[in-house]
Structures are given as C-alpha cells and as structure tokens.
Amino acid sequence: MQIASGKRTTNIILFLAIIVLFSSVSLFAANAAFAVRDEIYTGVKIGNIPVGGLSEAEARTKVTTLMNDRLAKNPLILIYKDREWTIQPTEIKLSVDIDSLIKQAYQVGRSGNIIQRLQERYITINKGYQLPINFAYDKEKLSEILTSIATTLNQEPQSAKVVLNGVKIVSIPDTEGLKVDVEATTKAINDKINTDSLPYKVSLVVNVTKPNIVLEDLKSIDDLIASYTTQFNSQNENRVQNIRLAATSVNNILLRPGETFSFNQTVGLRLAEYGYKEAPVFINGKLVPDWGGGVCQVSSTLYNAVLLADMNILERTSHYRPPGYVPLGQDATVADNLLDFKFSNSSEHNIFIGSELTDTHLTIYVFGKSEKRPEITVAATDKKVIEPNTIVKQDPDLELGKEVVESEGEKGFQVTTYRIKQLNGKEISRELLAKDEFPPDDRIVRVGTKNLHDQK
Structure with missing residues (x-):
C-alpha cells in the first residue's frame, strides 16, 4: 500500500514538472519571438489607445491621429452652478509629447535585467500595461483666460437693505460675494488633465462671501419709526463732499437689540486720503478750515433721528458754538479719536438706519417693527442768553480817543433739553437729555492812546 502510494505521488510530481517545463518553454519561446520582432509588446496601451x-x-x-481627433472634439469645460465656459485645446496649446510616449511603450519589456524583462513581458501579455498620458499646456495663457472669466463672475457682497418707496417699506435681498480662486482652479485643471481622459469638465473654485446683512435680518422691519432732516448750503462744495462721505458711511446700518452704534468707528477717520476735504469748523470758538468740516451735521441729524426713535443715547457732546442746522441744544459734535456719538438699540427688534442726500438736504431714517409707540418730541427749556463782555484794549498806534471794534463778539446760551413721550395725548415720561452751555465770545474794542502833542 505504501509503495503504491509513493509511486502515485512520484507520477503526479513528474506530471506537474512536465507542465511547468512546457509552460516555461512556451513563455521563453513567446518572449524570444517578441524579442526578435521590432514591435511594441502585445497588451501595451498609451492611455486607452492599444x-x-x-x-x-x-x-x-x-496615437497622433486619435489624439488630434480627441483634442479637436473635446474642449475643456469649466463649470460654476448653471454656467459654463468652453476653452478650446488650441487656446492653451494643450499638447502631448507623443514621441516620448512611443519610446516608453517600445521599452516596455526591453529594459532592466533578464528577470525584470521576462516579468514585465509576462505581465504585459497577460494583464496589459497602460502608460499614462501627461498633457502639457501654456500655463500663462490659461491664467489669462481664468482671470478673464473671473472678471465676469467676481462680485462684491451686497447686504440686504430697506428703502422707502413713497410711503411703502421695501426690503431688497442680499447678494453673495463671489471671487474665483485662479490658483486653486488652475490646480484642479492640472490634476484633471493628468489623471482623467478626455473630455475634461472642471468646476471653478469660487470663494463665496456672505454679506453683513441678509434678508432674514430684515424680516421684522416693516415700519418707519422716525426720520430727521437738516438743510445745508450746496455752494460749499468741500463741506457737501464731507457730508456726503459721512452720510454714506451711516447708510444701511443694522443694529440688533442691545447693540451699540459708534459714529467714529462707523465713519472712520476724516482724512484727505479717504476723500475728506477742508471746510469750516469751530475750533476753540473760532470758525476755521479743517479736514472733515460738515461731518458734525451728519452726527447731529442722526442724533435727532434716534432720539425720535426712542433709542438709548450713550455718548453725546455739544458744540462749542451752537450750529444753525439744528435747534439749540439738539446738536452732537464729533472729533477723530476725541469726541464720539454713541447710542444703542434699546428696542426688542432689529432696527435699520438709512440716509438720503439731496442737493440741499440730509435725511436720516430709522426703520423697525410696526407696533404701538408713544409720540416723542424733543423740547428745549430754560433757555438763557448770555451777553458777551466788552474788553477794551489800549492801542498806542491809534489816535487818542478813537475807538475801533475789533470783534463784535457772540452771545452765549444756556439750554436744557428733554425727550418727552406722550401716549393717547398724555405725557408719560420726561427724560433729561442735557444741560448745555455755549459760552459767549467777548466783544473787543481798541481805544487809541496816541498823544498828538508828542508828535509835534
């Protein structure tokens, strides 16, 4: 039994050895046959081209015929949402180094030592061997095309806003900001070209920026709570320019409940580099040219509008001299890094501030939620006029006894202002806003002391 079993095992081993031998001979014969033929081995592909x-x-x-045909029929397509841009291969000089690929294909199974060559030939014949196609293109030209596309797609974010159309409150939707990332898009195109086969479809890489105010923020705003208008001289071009810049800065402002508005932070520094010009302002009681003259009219107009809207005043300073564009005691001066005007949204809902400028008038609007509110007025009481002192100066260069008025002086004022709230015709509260004092400017008279006898 054991002798028969051993003999059977020997026969099996011998049979397998014969199979291996014939397979090896066939493999060597096949490899030998290919080795002497001047052809690319069977199974080699360039891309998907056998x-x-x-x-x-x-x-x-x-390869040249097929690639030229594919390039002609398969442009590069860039996609963003429902928009498409087509780039023809010739526009970016898209090309393939066919000579290099043919040489690589021919060398498959012909490089390395004998074992490596035999192994590579066996794999190629039985499983196939694919060479990747690497495209070359004009990167500078592609960048130019992408930049051109970006100019048609890029846009700054636009916040939602509230406008007054006659007597109707209209909310205008927001718009997202879009910016094509040319560098990232170029990388995506390069990756696609070197990993996929034609046709190429690549999504543009676009950075999306949300605006500061979206339509959802305005859903509860349906009423004009308050507004205030002041007048200015359109002939003073520099002052009008400053008013326009500051009014634009306080336009389309959203304040959520409890949030604080700072005029200086919102408007920024009033400097020439930001477009501001020299215009008359009061400095130490004197009207002199300075950068940003006229901006205080915007802060004062805003002050009165938010007073009537029942907002909480946090910081307000009166001018040295009372300006003529608001009633006495209802001004709010500002100065870079020194004096600010601040208030907070003391309501339970969002409010929206808008400004409107005509040739001669500035109006500030405060929009909010429609609800029953008290009637608000601002009243000035305890007004007092302070007469200027007269200062006499002796002038030795002026004839004896002669008087010359050097300065007429300015009257001063004292005033107390209140915010009064009435409901159904009855006063429900009286809030002290400020006690302001505007000091007078002295009247100055020069009196001559020159001795006429001494001249003889």
Whole structure:
C-alpha cells in the first residue's frame, strides 16, 4: 500500500514538472519571438489607445491621429452652478509629447535585467500595461483666460437693505460675494488633465462671501419709526463732499437689540486720503478750515433721528458754538479719536438706519417693527442768553480817543433739553437729555492812546 502510494505521488510530481517545463518553454519561446520582432509588446496601451503589435512608426501615426481627433472634439469645460465656459485645446496649446510616449511603450519589456524583462513581458501579455498620458499646456495663457472669466463672475457682497418707496417699506435681498480662486482652479485643471481622459469638465473654485446683512435680518422691519432732516448750503462744495462721505458711511446700518452704534468707528477717520476735504469748523470758538468740516451735521441729524426713535443715547457732546442746522441744544459734535456719538438699540427688534442726500438736504431714517409707540418730541427749556463782555484794549498806534471794534463778539446760551413721550395725548415720561452751555465770545474794542502833542 505504501509503495503504491509513493509511486502515485512520484507520477503526479513528474506530471506537474512536465507542465511547468512546457509552460516555461512556451513563455521563453513567446518572449524570444517578441524579442526578435521590432514591435511594441502585445497588451501595451498609451492611455486607452492599444499600441501592442505595432511598430514605433505605426504606433506614432495611430496615437497622433486619435489624439488630434480627441483634442479637436473635446474642449475643456469649466463649470460654476448653471454656467459654463468652453476653452478650446488650441487656446492653451494643450499638447502631448507623443514621441516620448512611443519610446516608453517600445521599452516596455526591453529594459532592466533578464528577470525584470521576462516579468514585465509576462505581465504585459497577460494583464496589459497602460502608460499614462501627461498633457502639457501654456500655463500663462490659461491664467489669462481664468482671470478673464473671473472678471465676469467676481462680485462684491451686497447686504440686504430697506428703502422707502413713497410711503411703502421695501426690503431688497442680499447678494453673495463671489471671487474665483485662479490658483486653486488652475490646480484642479492640472490634476484633471493628468489623471482623467478626455473630455475634461472642471468646476471653478469660487470663494463665496456672505454679506453683513441678509434678508432674514430684515424680516421684522416693516415700519418707519422716525426720520430727521437738516438743510445745508450746496455752494460749499468741500463741506457737501464731507457730508456726503459721512452720510454714506451711516447708510444701511443694522443694529440688533442691545447693540451699540459708534459714529467714529462707523465713519472712520476724516482724512484727505479717504476723500475728506477742508471746510469750516469751530475750533476753540473760532470758525476755521479743517479736514472733515460738515461731518458734525451728519452726527447731529442722526442724533435727532434716534432720539425720535426712542433709542438709548450713550455718548453725546455739544458744540462749542451752537450750529444753525439744528435747534439749540439738539446738536452732537464729533472729533477723530476725541469726541464720539454713541447710542444703542434699546428696542426688542432689529432696527435699520438709512440716509438720503439731496442737493440741499440730509435725511436720516430709522426703520423697525410696526407696533404701538408713544409720540416723542424733543423740547428745549430754560433757555438763557448770555451777553458777551466788552474788553477794551489800549492801542498806542491809534489816535487818542478813537475807538475801533475789533470783534463784535457772540452771545452765549444756556439750554436744557428733554425727550418727552406722550401716549393717547398724555405725557408719560420726561427724560433729561442735557444741560448745555455755549459760552459767549467777548466783544473787543481798541481805544487809541496816541498823544498828538508828542508828535509835534
């Protein structure tokens, strides 16, 4: 039994050895046959183009014909949402180094030592061997095209806003900001070209920016709570320019419940580099040219509008001299890094501030939620006029006894202002806003002391 079993095992081993021998002989014969033929080995592909069994010249012709046809029929397509841009391969000089690919294809199974060559040939014949196609293109030209596309797509974010259309409150939706990332898009195109086959479809890389105010923020705003208008001289161009810049800065402002508004932070520094010009302002009681003259009219107009809207005043300073564009005691002066005007939204809902400028008038609007509110007025009481002192100066260069008025002086004022709230015709509260004092400017008279006898 053991002798028969051993003999059977020997026969099986011998049979397997014969199979291996014949397979090896066949493999070596096949490899030998290919080795002496001047053809690319069967199973080799360039991309998805079979070139096995072809000479280098035949493979070159085949690949060139197919690639030219594919490039002609398959442009690069860039996509963003429902928009498409088509780039023809010729526009960016998209090309393939076919000669290099043919040489690589021919070298498959012909490089390395004998074992490496045999192994590579076996794999190629039985499983196939694919060479990737690497495209080249004009990167500068692609960048130019992408930049051109970006100019048609890029846009700054636009906040939602509230406008007054006659007597109707209209909310205008927001718009997202879009900016094409040219560098990231170029990388995506490069990756696509070198990993996928034609046709190429690539999504543009676009950075999206949300605006500061979206339509959802305005859903409860349906009423004009308050407004205030002041007048200015349109002939003073520099002052009008400053008013326009500051009014634009306080336009389309959203304040949520409890949030604080700072005029200086919102408007920024009033400097020439930001477009502000010199215009008359009061400095130490004197009217002199200075950068940003006229901006205080915007802060004062805003002050009165938010007073009537029942907002909480946090910081307010009166001018040295009372301006003529608001009633006495109802001004609010500002100065860079020194004096600010601040208030907070003391309501339970969002409010929206808008400004409107005509040739001669500035109006500030405060929009909010429609609800029953008390009637608000601002009243000035305890007004007092302070007469200027007269200062006499002796002038030795003026004839004896002669008087010359050097300065007429300015009257001063004292005033107390209140915010009064009435409901159904009855006063429900009286809030002290401020006790302001505007000091007078002295009247100055020069009196001559020159001795006429001394001249003789």
